[in-house]
Amino acid sequence: MSDQPDLSGALETVEEYLLGSRPSLTRVEVAAEAGVPLVVAEQLWRLMGFPNAADDDVAFTAADVEALRLSHDLMELGILSPERQAALVRTWGRSYARLAEWQTTLLTDVALEADDPVAQLTSLAEQVLPRVESLQSYVWRRHLASAASRTLAVESVGSPAAPLAVCFVDIVGYTSRSKALSEAELVGWIEGFEDAATGVVADHGGRIIKNIGDEVLLVADSAAAAAEIALTMTARGSDPADDFPEVRAGVAYGDVVSRLGDVFGETVNLAARLTSVARPGTVLVDRGAHDTLDGDPSYVFRHLRRTPVKGYAKLQPFVLRRHAGGRGTEL
Helix, strand or coil: CCCCCCCHHHHHHHHHHHHCCCCCECHHHHHHHHCCCHHHHHHHHHHCCCCCCCCCCCCECHHHHHHHHHHHHHHHCCCCCHHHHHHHHHHHHHHHHHHHHHHHHHHHHHHHCCCCHHHHHHHHHHHHHHHHHHHHHHHHHHHHHHHHHHHHHHHHCCCCEEEEEEEEEEECCHHHHHHCCCHHHHHHHHHHHHHHHHHHHHHCCCEEEEEECCEEEEEECCHHHHHHHHHHHHHHHCCCCCCCCCEEEEEEEEEEEEECCEEECHHHHHHHHHHHHCCCCCEEECHHHHHHHCCCCCEEEEECCCEEECCEEEECCEEEEECCCCCCCEC
């Protein structure tokens, strides 16, 4: 039997704080008060990843009513078509579910260190959550402003795609390393990698699209920026004095379609394929990145034989390295 204290006593207090009041409405009542058909409300909740509730389950508050009204308003204003609403709400649900799980774990771990965990968790909810909410709003607004400038620039040329450098960075030997670590050690190792990678990407003006287990997908406006990010990470991974894990990377440059925070298209596929065939500690680039960087004296390339990979019978990779001095040349 676990000797961990029971924190369920704090649940009602925390839930009431987060939702503004204790649940007092059924899903039927919420839909009626919001003036939204129940089938639409159910679809929204399902897209958000919320569990199903029976018609007589008292599981909702006035906040749910307001959320449905706001969604209806956005549709009436023409901002959200049914298709866009589904995509947006689904993205919200996935993103916030992951964030909520991490934040809840963090608060619970801190609470368990106190003599009275229930009181500590309640106190943390009242003191920490307002600050977290404010910071999340700030981060969202900053990213929204940055995304708006990029998106409007693309829309101004009338194309859904824009030229970007796409880079995958993959940890070498992740499977064997993960088997030798405890759960806590594995989480700490991955979080350390993600934290260091985020810093490198930000330092060079790139943007992380997502972390996929032992892999990071990022984009940059220029091939040079992506090259510096990839070369910096592989150099750190090859340094025995650096805790950064050994990695391999693939960089491709070309038109990319951006949608709901993700990226799509052949350029993304090429970067992924290049990463899959890269040797540990190396950076492979495609023809597009090669041609863009070829005139830069900072880099040197090594032409590899065409490599068959899934979807590309004759993928042409180039090994990218920093040049010690002078103009970069092909080896």
